[in-house]
Amino acid sequence: xxxxxxxxxxxxxxxxxxxxxxxxxxxxxxxxxxxxxxxxxxxxxxxxxxxxxxxxxxxxxxxxxxxxxxxxxxxxxxxxxxxxxxxxxxxxxxxxxxxxxxxxxxxxxxxxxxxxxxxxxxxxxxxxxxxxxxxxxxxxxxxxxxxxxxxxxxxxxxxxxxxxxxxxxxxxxxxxxxxxxxxxxxxxxxxxxxxxxxxxxxxxxxxxxxxxxxxxxxxxxxxxxxxxxxxxxxxxxxxxxxxxxxxxxxxxxxxxxxxxxxxxxxxxxxxxxxxxxxxxxxxxxxxxxxxxxxxxxxxxxxxxxxxxxxxxxxxxxxxxxxxxxxxxxxxxxxxxxxxxxxxxxxxxxxxxxxxxxxxxxxxxxxxxxxxxxxxxxxxxxxxxxxxxxxxxxxxxxxxxxxxxxxxxxxxxxxxxxxxxxxxxxxxxxxxxxxxxxxxxxxxxxxxxxxxxxxxxxxxxxxxxxxxxxxxxxxxxxxxxxxxxxxxxxxxxxxxxxxxxxxxxxxxxxxxxxxxxxxxxxxxxxxxxxxxxxx
Amino acid sequence: xxxxxxxxxxxxxxxxxxxxxxxxxxxxxxxxxxxxxxxxxxxxxxxxxxxxxxxxxxxxxxxxxxxxxxxxxxxxxxxxxxxxxxxxxxxxxxxxxxxxxxxxxxxxxxxxxxxxxxxxxxxxxxxxxxxxxxxxxxxxxxxxxxxxxxxxxxxxxxxxxxxxxxxxxxxxxxxxxxxxxxxxxxxxxxxxxx
Numbered sequence: 014x015x016x017x018x019x020x021x022x023x024x025x026x027x028x029x030x031x032x033x034x035x036x037x038x039x040x041x042x043x044x045x046x047x048x049x050x051x052x053x054x055x056x057x058x059x060x061x062x063x064x065x066x067x068x069x070x071x072x073x074x075x076x077x078x079x080x081x082x083x084x085x086x087x088x089x090x091x092x093x094x095x096x097x098x099x100x101x102x103x104x105x106x107x108x109x110x111x112x113x114x115x116x117x118x119x120x121x122x123x124x125x126x127x128x129x130x131x132x133x134x135x136x137x138x139x140x141x142x143x144x145x146x147x148x149x150x151x152x153x154x155x156x157x158x159x160x161x162x163x164x165x166x167x168x169x170x171x172x173x174x175x176x177x178x179x180x181x182x183x184x185x186x187x188x189x190x191x192x193x194x195x196x197x198x199x200x201x202x203x204x205x206x207x208x209x210x211x212x213x214x215x216x217x218x219x220x221x222x223x224x225x226x227x228x229x230x231x232x233x234x235x236x237x238x239x240x241x242x243x244x245x246x247x248x249x250x251x252x253x254x255x256x257x258x259x260x261x262x263x264x265x266x267x268x269x270x271x272x273x274x275x276x277x278x279x280x281x282x283x284x285x286x287x288x289x290x291x292x293x294x295x296x297x298x299x300x301x302x303x304x305x306x307x308x309x310x311x312x313x314x315x316x317x318x319x320x321x322x323x324x325x326x327x328x329x330x331x332x333x334x335x336x337x338x339x340x341x342x343x344x345x346x347x348x349x350x351x352x353x354x355x356x357x358x359x360x361x362x363x364x365x366x367x368x369x370x371x372x373x374x375x376x377x378x379x380x381x382x383x384x385x386x387x388x389x390x391x392x393x394x395x396x397x398x399x400x401x402x403x404x405x406x407x408x409x410x411x412x413x414x415x416x417x418x419x420x421x422x423x424x425x426x427x428x429x430x431x432x433x434x435x436x437x438x439x440x441x442x443x444x445x446x447x448x449x450x451x452x453x454x455x456x457x458x459x460x461x462x463x464x465x466x467x468x469x470x471x472x473x474x475x476x477x478x479x480x481x482x483x484x485x486x487x488x489x490x491x492x493x494x495x496x497x498x499x500x501x502x503x504x505x506x507x508x509x510x511x512x513x514x515x516x517x518x519x520x521x522x523x524x525x526x527x528x529x530x531x532x533x534x535x536x537x538x539x540x541x542x543x544x545x546x547x
Numbered sequence: 548x549x550x551x552x553x554x555x556x557x558x559x560x561x562x563x564x565x566x567x568x569x570x571x572x573x574x575x576x577x578x579x580x581x582x583x584x585x586x587x588x589x590x591x592x593x594x595x596x597x598x599x600x601x602x603x604x605x606x607x608x609x610x611x612x613x614x615x616x617x618x619x620x621x622x623x624x625x626x627x628x629x630x631x632x633x634x635x636x637x638x639x640x641x642x643x644x645x646x647x648x649x650x651x652x653x654x655x656x657x658x659x660x661x662x663x664x665x666x667x668x669x670x671x672x673x674x675x676x677x678x679x680x681x682x683x684x685x686x687x688x689x690x691x692x693x694x695x696x697x698x699x700x701x702x703x704x705x706x707x708x709x710x711x712x713x714x715x716x717x718x719x720x721x722x723x724x725x726x727x728x729x730x731x732x733x734x735x736x737x738x739x740x741x
Contacts, residue, residue, distance in 0.1 A: 233584070269592075
């Protein structure tokens with residue numbers, strides 16, 4: 014077995030420079046592929062399809078909320094929309110997009126020929142479509158899709174479930190297994206496949222953030238698996254983990270869920286930090302300011318994420334000591350996060366900046382993510398949280414962090430590496446249109462939600478009091494504009510794959526990293542002989 | 548194949564073997580974390596109960612009868628103990644305390660009666676679950692006898708008087724002057740049957 018691998022490798026060595034792909038053709042190439050670039054592309058396409066699916070659900074929500082009163086859909090279907098929108102965006106859009114970027118870029122960045130476990134890689138992608146097929150199929154069942162919120166609080170998901178709990182639980186199990194396998198692959202690749210001379214502190218920050226994120230995934234996805242298993246047995250097999258009548262406790266559900274849920278939040282933002290820490294230096298033509306402090310800040314955020322979970326539950330009647338503990342720990346996270354924001358600003362300071370689309374998305378990320386961070390601090394204050402809890406203020410907060418944060422960083426990364434992936438430069442005008450349309454509409458969409466929340470509009474309701482009507486109208490207009498703007502990106506990517514101006518090996522003159530030392534498009538096999546790093 | 552080439556190939560082979568071994572080792576370690584954390588998720592359940600028992604968090608009271616061996620009664624202090632009852636959705640019982648509140652001195656033993664009546668036409672097993680407010684008073688509220696330790700079956704239209712005997716611990720913090728004991732009654736017929 015091992016000799017085969019070596020024969021294969023020496024063959025490649027002797028044909029250096031020539032394309033010697035052994036690619037299968039048609040659908041089989043994609044079904045059987047173990048190539049990290051193929052799998053990366055599949056992850057990225059899958060996440061984009063899910064992004065549009067979840068986005069369509071968001072538009073159903075916004076259409077209903079355009080005016081007060083019930084116009085378009087029933088309240089129960091509205092709840093199904095909010096629930097599945099959340100699940101799809103978290104597990105189907107943001108997380109697979111990051112895994113896709115990791116698959117494409119990590120091996121090239123550390124100078125490895127592929128991920129360490131290519132067959133596992135194939136599996137972790139291919140079970141994902143089945144997970145979402147199960148979840149979405151529940152829409153066509155008599156009972157309907159999950160309607161208990163993506164946080165599936167017991168007893169909503171147990172005693173009062175509409176019968177969709179089993180679909181939900183098995184879908185989440187499969188998504189979790191996929192994430193765990195992907196994360197194991199990332200850790201193993203980074204630990205064992207780095208090019209000679211690439212010490213841990215020489216790794217690009219992108220690699221560091223994925224390394225730490227993968228550890229978070231390995232630590233908390235099994236806890237999520239445990240939680241959904243308890244929900245499953247409570248609903249169908251008569252256990253009472255969360256049922257007070259049988260000696261359980263519904264508040265305990267929230268503790269276990271948020272023990273997973275809070276690190277999950279950082280799983281969706283740490284890779285974003287890695288992406289903008291790659292793009293900002295490239296377009297500032299300066300090395301990243303404070304590299305090692307960035308590494309330590311990422312690690313401390315990851316550590317702190319395990320001891321702040323109950324800030325999601327300030328109103329459950331915790332004792333004063335608990336509220337204070339979780340409040341101060343949460344506020345402590347602002348310190349390493351602040352270190353990062355200052356480092357990005359310092360990287361740009363006196364740099365020779367140019368504003369290509371990846372840079373525009375990165376700068377928007379820094380500013381808008383910081384707004385989301387600040388509203389997070391407001392929510393962290395226990396006494397204030399009693400007013401903000403479960404209002405649109407929370408919705409505004411996490412959409413600033415996840416849409417203008419995580420999603421914008423993914424766009425920044427996509428625009429940065431797209432020439433490397435396709436071999437063609439994309440249409441610059443179209444990309445600028447995508448950026449400015451997205452930027453304006455996303456703020457119209459999410460900024461007024463702050464005011465709605467402060468004025469007391471609760472989240473997850475299909476109807477609202479009349480005084481919220483004006484803001485909701487603007488929010489809905491922003492929502493539809495943002496949704497349509499994303500189609501520009503789809504057109505741009507398809508055009509870029511089909512052709513255009515030939516991309517040079519390194520299209521951005523300030524870019525650093527091993528991925529720019531290979532031709533564009535990146536050959537099917539790269540770094541079969543590891544590069545030397547000094 | 549020259550001699551040098553084959554040697555080169557051998558050393559590459561050796562490298563690949565050690566590489567495979569280290570990959571396997573890392574995967575094994577990571578799988579241990581995965582299984583460990585899956586177990587930890589379930590371990591949180593008993594840990595949560597223990598944590599609540601020790602600290603009285605969440606107003607959880609002990610499910611075990613306390614033995615009454617108090618040496619003195621603190622007649623200086625008087626604590627008001629209020630009783631609340633509610634029935635969970637779907638249990639057609641009347642369930643209420645005979646008195647709404649009593650005054651006790653710390654260390655003093657007191658008995659109160661609760662009344663329950665099955666107002667439906669079928670046999671039902673009920674289970675009362677207590678909760679104490681303020682939560683930090685829960686560890687000082689000692690139940691010597693309580694109907695909540697056992698489930699309560701009632702035939703159709705049957706009624707029952709159920710006793711609760713308790714005392715308040717002498718160590719109860721000075722600023723606690725009122726304790727509210729709330730019972731929620733659940734229908735557990737289906738889980739008893741199965």
